[in-house]
Amino acid sequence: MSKEEKKVNRRDFLFTASYTVGAVGLGAVVWPLVDQMNPDKAQQALATTEVDISQVEPGKSITVLWRGKPVFLKRRTEDEIEEARAVKMDDLPDPQRDEDRVKEGKDEWLVMLGVCTHLGCVPLKNKGDYKGWFCPCHGSHYDVSGRIRKGPAPKNMEIPKFEFVDNNTIKIG
Amino acid sequence: MSDHEYTPKSKVGKWFNDRLPLLTLGAHLTDYPTPKNLNYWWTFGGILTFCLITQIVTGIVLAMHYVAHADLAFASVEHIMRNVNYGWLIRYIHSNGASMFFLAVYIHIFRSLFYGSYKSPREVIWIIGLMIYLLMMAAAFMGYVLPWGQMSFWGATVITNLFSAIPLVGESITTWLWGAYSVDNPTLNRFFSLHYLIPFLILGLVVLHIWALHVPGNNNPVGIDIKKPSKDTVPFHPYITIKDAFALLMFMIIFAGFVFFSPNVLGHSDNYIPANPLVTPAHIVPEWYLLPFYAILRSVPDKLGGVILMFGSIFILFVLPWLDTSKVRSAVFRPIYRQFFWIFVLDVLMLGYMGAMPAEGIYLVLARVGTIYYFLHFLVVLPVVGFLEKTDPIPLSISEPVLSAGAELSLAKKENGKI
Numbered sequence: 126m127s128k129e130e131k132k133v134n135r136r137d138f139l140f141t142a143s144y145t146v147g148a149v150g151l152g153a154v155v156w157p158l159v160d161q162m163n164p165d166k167a168q169q170a171l172a173t174t175e176v177d178i179s180q181v182e183p184g185k186s187i188t189v190l191w192r193g194k195p196v197f198l199k200r201r202t203e204d205e206i207e208e209a210r211a212v213k214m215d216d217l218p219d220p221q222r223d224e225d226r227v228k229e230g231k232d233e234w235l236v237m238l239g240v241c242t243h244l245g246c247v248p249l250k251n252k253g254d255y256k257g258w259f260c261p262c263h264g265s266h267y268d269v270s271g272r273i274r275k276g277p278a279p280k281n282m283e284i285p286k287f288e289f290v291d292n293n294t295i296k297i298g
Numbered sequence: 299m300s301d302h303e304y305t306p307k308s309k310v311g312k313w314f315n316d317r318l319p320l321l322t323l324g325a326h327l328t329d330y331p332t333p334k335n336l337n338y339w340w341t342f343g344g345i346l347t348f349c350l351i352t353q354i355v356t357g358i359v360l361a362m363h364y365v366a367h368a369d370l371a372f373a374s375v376e377h378i379m380r381n382v383n384y385g386w387l388i389r390y391i392h393s394n395g396a397s398m399f400f401l402a403v404y405i406h407i408f409r410s411l412f413y414g415s416y417k418s419p420r421e422v423i424w425i426i427g428l429m430i431y432l433l434m435m436a437a438a439f440m441g442y443v444l445p446w447g448q449m450s451f452w453g454a455t456v457i458t459n460l461f462s463a464i465p466l467v468g469e470s471i472t473t474w475l476w477g478a479y480s481v482d483n484p485t486l487n488r489f490f491s492l493h494y495l496i497p498f499l500i501l502g503l504v505v506l507h508i509w510a511l512h513v514p515g516n517n518n519p520v521g522i523d524i525k526k527p528s529k530d531t532v533p534f535h536p537y538i539t540i541k542d543a544f545a546l547l548m549f550m551i552i553f554a555g556f557v558f559f560s561p562n563v564l565g566h567s568d569n570y571i572p573a574n575p576l577v578t579p580a581h582i583v584p585e586w587y588l589l590p591f592y593a594i595l596r597s598v599p600d601k602l603g604g605v606i607l608m609f610g611s612i613f614i615l616f617v618l619p620w621l622d623t624s625k626v627r628s629a630v631f632r633p634i635y636r637q638f639f640w641i642f643v644l645d646v647l648m649l650g651y652m653g654a655m656p657a658e659g660i661y662l663v664l665a666r667v668g669t670i671y672y673f674l675h676f677l678v679v680l681p682v683v684g685f686l687e688k689t690d691p692i693p694l695s696i697s698e699p700v701l702s703a704g705a706e707l708s709l710a711k712k713e714n715g716k717i
Contacts, residue, residue, distance in 0.1 A: 193480030
């Protein structure tokens with residue numbers, strides 16, 4: 126009786142060991158098949174863009190393509206900056222100070238992804254209830270700082286990583 | 299599978315059938331006992347098979363000319379339309395074929411809802427059918443992206459962004475789906491690959507769908523269990539095949555009407571503008587067959603909530619056989635459910651209309667009412683009505699109401715009729 130039990134135990138061990146090794150092997154084979162769908166090296170190589178901003182007048186904005194997405198570079202007027210900073214935090218669904226959305230000393234430059242945080246459409250400039258941007262897809266309103274004020278979008282428009290290379294050039298990414 | 303013995307007449311046939319019983323399968327499909335009272339709502343299974351084959355054949359041909367690259371896709375579709383011999387015809391059959399496929403599948407689904415075909419013992423048929431429906435939506439969505447027009451691009455952007463609503467991993471999943479940091483060439487490539495794959499998955503599920511159907515046999519307009527074979531059944535061939543063929547011809551006339559006289563009426567003109575990642579069209583709408591779900595998505599003022607309700611509106615159908623508490627299948631004998639059924643049909647149609655309108659003002663209000671009612675129908679109306687409803691007497695057999703003298707006899711059988 127005890128002999129038989131021992132036999133069964135050894136077989137159990139072999140089963141468990143085989144299943145475990147099999148599962149690890151299967152995982153090792155599946156992962157490359159899954160990961161191949163992530164952005165490849167060519168896509169990652171497009172990760173930075175340099176933009177010449179010397180031609181942009183106050184109150185105007187330009188749009189550039191970065192990693193397949195539009196980036197708005199807006200040179201804001203004094204009035205617009207003041208307006209953005211006068212907003213009470215309580216009025217914002219995603220509270221964030223305007224100061225935290227720009228580089229210190231370069232307050233006139235708002236650099237953000239021109240992508241609605243709802244479902245990824247490109248909002249239209251100088252439209253909507255808050256004189257900022259308005260997304261035509263599902264009706265989200267953004268203010269002059271690109272912060273969400275009204276509509277289904279959950280967050281403010283994203284600020285990408287960027288830096289001033291010199292006074293006339295911004296490097297995004 | 300087969301409930302009768304079959305021996306091929308020829309020697310070769312017998313030799314082959316002993317090794318692979320394909321001829322037995324053929325005989326089973328020919329003789330398959332079918333309720334004799336099936337009406338024309340039951341012809342859409344055959345029509346859907348035709349639609350699937352049409353999409354596969356035209357799709358394979360289109361893939362011989364189409365180029366899945368962001369820079370070339372739009373031009374290659376125009377090339378198909380202008381240069382390829384009969385390319386315009388094949389593409390219009392394929393693009394309108396998708397719409398006809400959905401038209402047929404919606405009739406097929408609502409027939410099931412009316413006659414209770416999803417109920418025991420046919421739950422597995424129903425669930426496989428829903429899996430086919432989900433795959434159809436995935437295939438149709440990806441197919442719509444392939445011409446790489448403005449609606450293709452922005453439709454793909456909006457739909458893939460739905461996944462970014464998932465907490466924590468949403469952004470990573472979206473990037474993984476894209477293979478880039480936005481909808482781009484890698485996205486187009488993989489959509490083409492999957493668009494080619496899915497129809498064959500559907501084909502496999504269709505085989506399972508029919509297999510599962512042939513275990514209990516067809517439901518029927520009276521919704522009662524019948525003995526097979528019996529006086530209540532007829533062989534599938536020629537009785538059902540000829541009826542299916544006639545319905546298919548009627549269906550093909552409508553299909554051809556779209557293809558030859560208004561091939562673009564179901565599409566959107568913005569898709570004849572090449573994709574531009576810098577400009578979103580003023581009014582993004584999905585294809586008509588997805589509009590009710592789009593209306594549900596937009597009716598919720600919260601991103602994650604909208605996505606959950608939209609997917610929920612489809613997944614709730616999977617548990618429908620257990621939400622409907624009534625043992626009586628056919629709505630013919632369910633006076634209360636019958637009315638709710640038609641209200642539900644109107645509700646879905648209204649949601650579809652709201653999905654096509656801008657999400658503001660009265661449209662938004664009506665979309666919200668429609669969304670709430672959609673879920674009420676499944677979560678409250680169906681369970682409660684099943685308990686409270688006093689159903690009409692059910693005939694003992696398909697022949698009984700026809701052969702009996704009329705109302706008197708029917709009433710006399712009332713006691714037997716309650717289940």
